Every structure is written in structure tokens, then in C-alpha cells.
Amino acid sequence: MHSFQIHSIASPSSANIPIPKSQSKITGDSSPHYSPRRREDPFSDALLSLRRCTATGSPKSGSCQHARVLKLGIETDIYIGNSLLNMYSKCGHLKDAHNLFDQMPHRTVVSWTSMMSAYLLAGDAAAAAVLFGRMLDLDDVRPNEYSLAAALQASASIGDADLIGAFHCYAVKFELVSDEFLQKCLIDAYAKSGMFEAAEKLLQKLSSRDVVAWTSVISGCVRRGYGERSLEFFCRMQEDGIFPNEVTMLAVLQACSEIRSRKIMLLILGFVLKGGLCKCDLVLNSLIGMYSKSGYFVEGMLAFSSFCFTNDGRYTSPETMANLVHGCAIFESGEIGKGIHGYVIKHGFLPCVVVENSLINMYVKIGEEYSAMVLFRTMLKRDVISWNTVISGFVKIGRPGDALRLFAELCRKNCNEKISPDFATVLASLEACSELALSPQGRVIHGYVVRTGLLGDVFIQNALIDMYAKSGKVDSAESIFAEMGKRDIGSWNSLVAAYGSNGRATCALKALFRLERSGGVEPDGVTFVNVLTACAHAGVVREGLAVFGSMEGRYGVKPSVEHYGCIVNLLGRAGRVEEAERFIRTMAVNPGPDVWGALLGACVVAGDVGIAERAAKELAILEPDGSAWRVAMANVYARVGRWAAAAEMRAAVAAEKKEGGWSSVEVGGKEMRFVAGDTKCTERVDAYEILSFLKNHMKDGSSIYYDHFSICC
Incomplete structure (x- = not known):
């Protein structure tokens, strides 16, 4: 994020190696004063060749030059050794650099700094810090401002604030702190480690506060997650008369993505436009990403369409295009998503796995599974x-x-x-x-x-509990729960839901009390929905009402509309529809469609037309186009023999021409779908015969009293 990088730390001494006066006038073949009769000095030629290899990042050519140096016998020269070390360091060949460093007969501060830079470029900041400690133990080599800057960057990378403070003291003791370059490195190190007060003090003492110094503090705040504080420093930077550059704006745009304030984003957009920073591809991608990641999909699309259709060679990155497609999926903007699909094809983004994955997700979300599968099957790489x-x-x-x-x-x-x-x-x-x-x-x-x-x-274990519960394998679900080393609230909720869906209300209540005694995990709203649902399915009214009454006082969970709906369902299933209606009228929140729907469903069993019509009247206001409540109302009319009213309701449902519901069952590894009154199934006669047998069997056993509380958990 900064305009200075560690590989430049060693360059003032290693890249610009002084050449003896007798060799300083030697020129290359490209010089106009070159004479073919003039012999080149091998020493100078080797130095220049190594510099070219370093600049172009050619380790293979550098190795050839190393072999040439060995052949010429000049490998012991300190300038040659430092140039080779710098070349291997900049080319990313850490092992070769390490071997060369160990074999050097003489090492200067440049040698140590180059080796530290090699470790930093390889991502081994700890090794760089250890190497700096070894250098401090030497009597003939003293660190300079560049080696100290490398040590500061290593300390900041490993997050050791004490080590940064120690290096700062060293710089003060040996009078290196007056160097402006080192001061900026100190500011950067303090900011990256979260010591913003120390960074701010150094910043205020800095004689010339430029954009690099301010950007170090701003980037450090963003890196540590202090987005608002980074914007405060950004405003102070403006007061100091310093205009931001591209690196500054990248940090500020990232901070805006975290804060998600539309007003602040608009102000930052003004800075980008005023400074012409939108011409930078990185800033442009961050600007679009700021809007799309913060949920401002329309603004992100406006920025994309404003800057990316000007035919001036500015294009977004694949990651930015993936974010835009993801926004289309979230807001179900299929037409815009298809337009972006055409854009990425036209501008050569495909094949690209990141973009293709976002496109697949978008097509699935908008209901075009066929297009998603076509794209999935045609991917070159998945x-x-x-x-x-x-x-x-x-x-x-x-x-x-x-x-x-x-x-x-x-x-x-x-x-x-x-x-x-x-x-x-x-x-x-x-x-x-x-x-x-x-x-x-x-x-x-x-x-x-x-x-x-x-x-x-824990998430996999919770999913296993839920899977076994919905398959009726409560014992397997209990085994998974018992073997869990760590349980979260989702684990308890899955277990309670398993008991509830399988009619084991007593076990669900016992699980709630076990959760209360477990400590560390508190029941939430989902827990009580599962417990109340279990009580409703088992007809345990008294216990269900007791749990509902203790939610807020005992457990600190305020009942929501969903909990009220569970109580209505609990009372309705027990045939207490009048009490359920009175309960709805006294609710602390406005009853929603689920609450009135539960009451209407209970009226189908109870055959109470009056309450059913009042519930249907409320549902007609809340869901004027709903078909479920009309079907339920038709069933109520049919229950009491009002066939004309039932036919009228059925006709209203049929007029909507909505897709009917279906069920499925797996037979022999194959999924079989069917609908009510299905006549297409080849084995329908046998199926209906078995269904009739099951109905009669349930009627014969309906008089048998079943005590739910006798279930042993």
C-alpha cells in the first residue's frame, strides 16, 4: 500500500555501487564514444551485467553472470558479492542468496541489508529480524538507516510492537532518527502494528509531511480495522494541504467499504473525480468494489457504466466483474446480469473461473437453472x-x-x-x-x-443432527450430539428440533432445561420456536404455555411474531380455537399471516366457521393474492357442508392458475414425484389401496390413549 517497498531499502548502497575512478569512464556497447579497439574492464562489465539482470528480474542470466564471475576469480570482491546478493534477492532466489551470504569472506552493512531484504521478499519476516539481531552482535558492522528500515518492516510484519520500540530507541541512540526516510519507516511500522498515537506523534514532528507519510498512517488504520479513524487522518491530510495519490485512495476506499456510509462514499467519489484518479485501474476497481460490497448495487453499476464504456482502454478486473454479477444475483436483476455476461464475453474476461462461478450463481438465483448448467458444463476449468x-x-x-x-x-x-x-x-x-x-x-x-x-x-455435526432428525433417526441424532466436543446454540437447537419433529415433546423440554444448566450457551429465539413447536405437535398445552410465559422473565428472550404463532398453533391443535382468537387479540405485536393462518388451519379441524371467516378476512388484507388461506377456507366450508361456498373458494384458487404442490419419495434410488389425485402413476391402484388401508388402521387406533409423557429420554 506504500510507495516505498523493502526491495528499495538496499538499493541506495547495493544497486548504486561506487566504482573506482579508473573504471568510472568505461561505457557499454551502446555508447556513441565506444571504440572496438578499447578493451573493457571485466570488473565493471560484471557489475553492469548484474545490474541489468537485477533490473529485468532474470535469475537465469544472473546465474550465468555468477559463473562468469567465478571464472574470472573476482567473486571475493565486496562490490561483486553485494551485487550478486542483491540480484538473487530481487529475483526471489532465497536459497541461492543465503548460500552466497554464508560464503562471503567479508560482509558490509549492504550485505546484511540485502540478505534481510531477501527474507522480507520471501515473506519470512521473523528470519529478517533474527538476522538484524546477529548484525547487532558484530563489532565491525553497524546498522545504517536502510538496514534499520528493513528491521522495522520485519517487526511490523510479525506485529511485535516492543521490537519496533526497541529499534526506535536504537535509532535515537545512534543519531539515525533525524533521517527523513527512517522517520517515515517508523511511522509506517507503528501504524501497521496499531500504535497510532506513536505514529501520530512522529507524523507531527516530521518536517515535511508528504503524501507517503500520511498514507502510511491511513493504510495502517485500515489494515487494523479502524476505518473511521483512517478517514479522520484523511481529513487532516487535506487540512495539511496534501492531495491524495492512488495508494491513499485505495486505502480510503477500503475504509469506506467497511463503514458503508453512503454520504461518506459520495464525498470520496468527489475526491476521485476531482483528482482524476479514476484513470487509475486500481482506483476504478476499488471504487466499483466499494459500492458493490457495501450493498449499493445501483451506485456500483452507475460507476461501472460511467467509466468502463468510454473506449479509452480502462477495464475492470475479473474480481470486480464477479462482484457486480454477485450484486445482480442478490437483487435478482437478471437482465443486468445478462448484460454483464455479454460484456465479459466481448472484452475477453472468459474463461475465468471467478467470473464464471458468479455467473452460475446469478443464473441459479434468478431461476434460470438451465443457463447455469450450460455455463457450468462448458467451463474449461472448474x-x-x-x-x-x-x-x-x-x-x-x-x-x-x-x-x-x-x-x-x-x-x-x-x-x-x-x-x-x-x-x-x-x-x-x-x-x-x-x-x-x-x-x-x-x-x-x-x-x-x-x-x-x-x-x-460444529457446523457439520449440526447438519448431521438435522439430517438424521428429518429422516426419523432420532437415536443417531442423539449419538452425534453426545459425541460433540464443543456445542454451540445451533447444536442445541438442532437437537430440540429433532425431538419436536418426531413427536418427543418431553425430550425437547428436558433438552431446554439441560441447556439452561450447561452454562456458557444461552437459549435464543430459535430454541423456543423449536420447543413450542414440539409442544404443539404433541398436544402438551400446559407445558407449552408455561415455557412461553417464562421466555422474557427467565431467559431474557422477547417473544416475536413467530413465537405467538406457535402458541396459536398450540391452542388450535388442542381444539381451543376461541382461546386462540382471544390470544391473538391481546398480542403485544401485530399478528402476521402466519398467526392468522395457524388459527384458520385449526378451524379446519374444529369446524368453527365464524372464527375461520374472521381469520380469512384478516388474511385477505395481509395476503390478497394468497391461495393457501382460500384452500383452507374451502376446507372449512366443506367440513360443515356448505358446498357452494367451498366451490366458490376453489374456483378462486383455480382462476389464479398457479403451479400445484407435489410430493416425492425415493424408490430404488430414484426420486418419484406425485400430486394429489395423481392418475399418471402406473401403480396408482396399489398406492391408493395401501393408502386406504392406512387410513382405516389409523381410525381403528384413534381411541387408544397415548401418554406423551411416558416417553423416556
Whole structure:
């Protein structure tokens, strides 16, 4: 983020190596005064060749020059040695630089600084700091401002504030702190380590505060997550009369992305336009990314269309295009997304995995799964994110069977494409198994999780509990929960939901009390929704009302509309529809469609037309185009024999021409879909015969009293 980099620290001494006077007039072949009869000095020629290799970043040519130096026998010269060390350092050949450094008969401060720079360029800041400590133990070599600057950068990289302070003291003791370059390095190191007060003090003492010094402090604040403070320094920078450069604006735009203030973004946009900084591709990409990452999709698209269609060679990066496509997916702007798809094709962004993954996600979100699959199948290269995008996308749009088939295909292709399912793949696949209640496939995925070592993840374990619960395997869900080393609130909620969905209300209540005694984890709103739902399914009214009454006082959870809906469902299932209606009238919040829908559903069983009509009247206001409440109202009329009114409601539903609901069951590994009154199934006669048998069997056993509290957990 800064205009100075560590590889330039050694350059004042290593790149501009002084040449003896007798050799300083030697010129290269390109000089107009060159005479072919004049012999070149091997020493100067080697130095110039090494400098060219360093400038062009050619380690192969540099190695050839190294061999030439060895052949000439001048490798012991300190200038030659430092030039070779600098060349290997800048070319990223740390091992060669290290070997050369160990073999040097004499080392100057330039040698030590070049080696420290090599470690820093390789990302080993700790080794650079250790090397500086070794240099301090020497009597014949004293660090200068450039070696100290390298040590400061190493300390800032490892986040050692005490070490930075010690180096600062060293600079003061040996009168190096007056160097302006070193002062800026100190400011940068303090800012990167989060010591903003120290950085600010040095900044105020600086005789010439330029854009580099201010940018160091601003970038340090952004790096540590202090976006608002970075903007404060940015404003003070303006008061100091310093105009920002591209590096400054990159840091400020990142801070705006974290703060997400539309007003501040508008002000920063003014700085970008005023200074002509939008001509910089990096600033342009950050500007568009600032809007798209902050949720201001329209503003991001305006910035994109304003600057990227001028035919002046300015184009966004693939990551920026992926962010824009992602925004189209979030806001379901399919037409804009298709336009961006055309733009990336026209300007040669494809093939690009990042962009293609975002496009696949966008097409799935807008309901064009076919386009998503065409793009997925035509990708030249796919990564695990590509597979995760289509698998999770199909789960979210209600096609879990297709998601599991893709998961199986990914597992088969693992050997060829070297792509293995990861954490996100397993979560999406387990969710698909939960949707279809497919315990055999879920057990296979469970085995894969155990084999790959993903079982220790709490999210994977929670998903396994949910999958087994929805498949009716409560014992397996309990086993997963019991073996968990660490449980979060999601783990407890999954267990309570498992008990509730399988009619084990007493176990759900006991789990709530166990959660209360466990310590460290507090029940939340979801916990009580699951407990109240379990009580409603089991008909445990008294206990359910007691739990609802203790939510705010005992657990500090304020009831929401969803909790009120659970109580209405609880009372309605018990046939207490009048009490449920009175409860709705006294609610502390405005009842929503779910609350009135629960009451109307209870009226279907109770056959109370009056309450049902009042509930339907409320639903007609809240959901004028809804069909579910009309179907329920038609069932109420049919229950009491008002066939004309029921037919009228059914006709209103039929006029909307909405797609009917369907169910599915897996038989022999194949998903079978069917609708109510289905006549297309070849085995419909046998199916209806079995259904009739089950109905009669349930009627015969309806008089049997079943005590829910006798269930042993």
C-alpha cells in the first residue's frame, strides 16, 4: 500500500555501487564514444551485467553472470558479492542468496541489508529480524538507516510492537532518527502494528509531511480495522494541504467499504473525480468494489457504466466483474446480469473461473437453472467453488435431488479432476438429504465426513443432527450430539428440533432445561420456536404455555411474531380455537399471516366457521393474492357442508392458475414425484389401496390413549 517497498531499502548502497575512478569512464556497447579497439574492464562489465539482470528480474542470466564471475576469480570482491546478493534477492532466489551470504569472506552493512531484504521478499519476516539481531552482535558492522528500515518492516510484519520500540530507541541512540526516510519507516511500522498515537506523534514532528507519510498512517488504520479513524487522518491530510495519490485512495476506499456510509462514499467519489484518479485501474476497481460490497448495487453499476464504456482502454478486473454479477444475483436483476455476461464475453474476461462461478450463481438465483448448467458444463476449468455453487444453488431452489446427483458426480470425478468435496459441499449435500429425508445417502456422506476429518466441525455435526432428525433417526441424532466436543446454540437447537419433529415433546423440554444448566450457551429465539413447536405437535398445552410465559422473565428472550404463532398453533391443535382468537387479540405485536393462518388451519379441524371467516378476512388484507388461506377456507366450508361456498373458494384458487404442490419419495434410488389425485402413476391402484388401508388402521387406533409423557429420554 506504500510507495516505498523493502526491495528499495538496499538499493541506495547495493544497486548504486561506487566504482573506482579508473573504471568510472568505461561505457557499454551502446555508447556513441565506444571504440572496438578499447578493451573493457571485466570488473565493471560484471557489475553492469548484474545490474541489468537485477533490473529485468532474470535469475537465469544472473546465474550465468555468477559463473562468469567465478571464472574470472573476482567473486571475493565486496562490490561483486553485494551485487550478486542483491540480484538473487530481487529475483526471489532465497536459497541461492543465503548460500552466497554464508560464503562471503567479508560482509558490509549492504550485505546484511540485502540478505534481510531477501527474507522480507520471501515473506519470512521473523528470519529478517533474527538476522538484524546477529548484525547487532558484530563489532565491525553497524546498522545504517536502510538496514534499520528493513528491521522495522520485519517487526511490523510479525506485529511485535516492543521490537519496533526497541529499534526506535536504537535509532535515537545512534543519531539515525533525524533521517527523513527512517522517520517515515517508523511511522509506517507503528501504524501497521496499531500504535497510532506513536505514529501520530512522529507524523507531527516530521518536517515535511508528504503524501507517503500520511498514507502510511491511513493504510495502517485500515489494515487494523479502524476505518473511521483512517478517514479522520484523511481529513487532516487535506487540512495539511496534501492531495491524495492512488495508494491513499485505495486505502480510503477500503475504509469506506467497511463503514458503508453512503454520504461518506459520495464525498470520496468527489475526491476521485476531482483528482482524476479514476484513470487509475486500481482506483476504478476499488471504487466499483466499494459500492458493490457495501450493498449499493445501483451506485456500483452507475460507476461501472460511467467509466468502463468510454473506449479509452480502462477495464475492470475479473474480481470486480464477479462482484457486480454477485450484486445482480442478490437483487435478482437478471437482465443486468445478462448484460454483464455479454460484456465479459466481448472484452475477453472468459474463461475465468471467478467470473464464471458468479455467473452460475446469478443464473441459479434468478431461476434460470438451465443457463447455469450450460455455463457450468462448458467451463474449461472448474474448481470446488464451481461445484459448490451449483449444488447449493439447487438445494436453495428446491431441487435437492439434482443437488445430490451433482455431489455423486463430483465424487466420481475426484480421481480425474483432483477436486474433492469440501466443507461447503458437505453442508449443502447434507441439507439436500434433510429435505428429502434420505438417511441412506446421509449415512454415506457421514462416512465421507469421518474419513476426511471434517467431523470435528460444529457446523457439520449440526447438519448431521438435522439430517438424521428429518429422516426419523432420532437415536443417531442423539449419538452425534453426545459425541460433540464443543456445542454451540445451533447444536442445541438442532437437537430440540429433532425431538419436536418426531413427536418427543418431553425430550425437547428436558433438552431446554439441560441447556439452561450447561452454562456458557444461552437459549435464543430459535430454541423456543423449536420447543413450542414440539409442544404443539404433541398436544402438551400446559407445558407449552408455561415455557412461553417464562421466555422474557427467565431467559431474557422477547417473544416475536413467530413465537405467538406457535402458541396459536398450540391452542388450535388442542381444539381451543376461541382461546386462540382471544390470544391473538391481546398480542403485544401485530399478528402476521402466519398467526392468522395457524388459527384458520385449526378451524379446519374444529369446524368453527365464524372464527375461520374472521381469520380469512384478516388474511385477505395481509395476503390478497394468497391461495393457501382460500384452500383452507374451502376446507372449512366443506367440513360443515356448505358446498357452494367451498366451490366458490376453489374456483378462486383455480382462476389464479398457479403451479400445484407435489410430493416425492425415493424408490430404488430414484426420486418419484406425485400430486394429489395423481392418475399418471402406473401403480396408482396399489398406492391408493395401501393408502386406504392406512387410513382405516389409523381410525381403528384413534381411541387408544397415548401418554406423551411416558416417553423416556
